Amino acid sequence: MAKRALILGATGLVGGHLLRQALDRPDYGEVRALVRHDLTEDHPKLRQVNVDFDRLWEWGDEFQAEHVFCCLGTTRAKAGTRAGFERVDYGYVHRAAQLSAQHCAEHFVWISAVGANPLALFFYPRVKGRLEAEIGDLGLKRWTVVRPSLLLGKRPEIRLGEVLAAPAMQLLRPVMVGPWRKYRAIRAEAVAAAMVAAANGEPMASGLDYRTGGPYRAMA
Numbered sequence: 001m002a003k004r005a006l007i008l009g010a011t012g013l014v015g016g017h018l019l020r021q022a023l024d025r026p027d028y029g030e031v032r033a034l035v036r037h038d039l040t041e042d043h044p045k046l047r048q049v050n051v052d053f054d055r056l057w058e059w060g061d062e063f064q065a066e067h068v069f070c071c072l073g074t075t076r077a078k079a080g081t082r083a084g085f086e087r088v089d090y091g092y093v094h095r096a097a098q099l100s101a102q103h104c105a106e107h108f109v110w111i112s113a114v115g116a117n118p119l120a121l122f123f124y125p126r127v128k129g130r131l132e133a134e135i136g137d138l139g140l141k142r143w144t145v146v147r148p149s150l151l152l153g154k155r156p157e158i159r160l161g162e163v164l165a166a167p168a169m170q171l172l173r174p175v176m177v178g179p180w181r182k183y184r185a186i187r188a189e190a191v192a193a194a195m196v197a198a199a200n201g202e203p204m205a206s207g208l209d210y211r212t213g214g215p216y217r218a219m220a
């Protein structure tokens with residue numbers, strides 16, 4: 001039977017790749033995207049649903065899908081405040097995971113970040129780590145979290161931090177081996193492909209850090 005994919009964040013860098021990859025797969029009969037801005041894509045399998053992410057529970061029925069992919073996220077600069085960042089990167093993703101659990105999604109797949117840790121000194125990895133810890137306890141049938149390092153890809157806007165970090169990461173790439181491999185910059189489409197592969201039980205991009213399945217355990 002054809003599966004249904006639900007994507008949150010399909011207007012973003014990783015989410016956009018994931019949307020196109022899911023639409024290209026014959027095993028998805030419907031690809032649903034929850035958005036706050038209209039998508040540019042048009043496809044017979046695509047169903048766009050405009051939502052208010054602050055009231056996501058009102059669209060709970062949309063979570064009746066085999067695979068739910070969450071690629072939501074903002075930056076501290078875009079959000080304006082720490083609370084604004086947490087509202088999206090923690091609150092919206094947590095709510096999406098809750099709704100996926102309630103509607104018995106087969107697999108919930110989301111993006112965190114390398115080094116995520118609820119005990120981290122810095123704010124960003126701490127928020128991501130807290131979310132990882134809590135999603136593991138929501139009773140999802142199956143979950144996978146991918147934890148990329150710097151994302152590479154074309155964005156409509158310039159993010160100075162990413163522009164400056166990319167060449168430095170390229171220089172360091174040869175020494176990022178063994179346990180350091182997960183810190184290599186990675187193309188956004190490779191992350192999207194790994195997420196789709198994870199949901200479908202296929203091999204994922206090597207080098208990408210991820211966790212899957214059972215209850216969350218603190219990272220070493």
Ligand SMILES: NC(=O)c1ccc[n+]([C@@H]2O[C@H](COP(=O)([O-])OP(=O)(O)OC[C@H]3O[C@@H](n4cnc5c(N)ncnc54)[C@H](OP(=O)(O)O)[C@@H]3O)[C@@H](O)[C@H]2O)c1
Nearest residue numbers: 009010011012013014053072073074111113148149150151
């Ligand atoms: N950038 C990196 O190098 C990096 C590294 C590791 C992990 N990550 C994580 O990877 C994830 C995806 O990153 P990305 O670069 O693909 O993200 P992105 O291009 O910034 O896209 C983010 C998505 O989230 C949505 N979104 C943002 N704020 C929202 C809000 N207030 N309400 C509703 N939707 C909102 C955006 O929708 P609109 O189009 O409507 O704004 C967009 O669809 C994020 O969680 C990020 O933290 C990023």
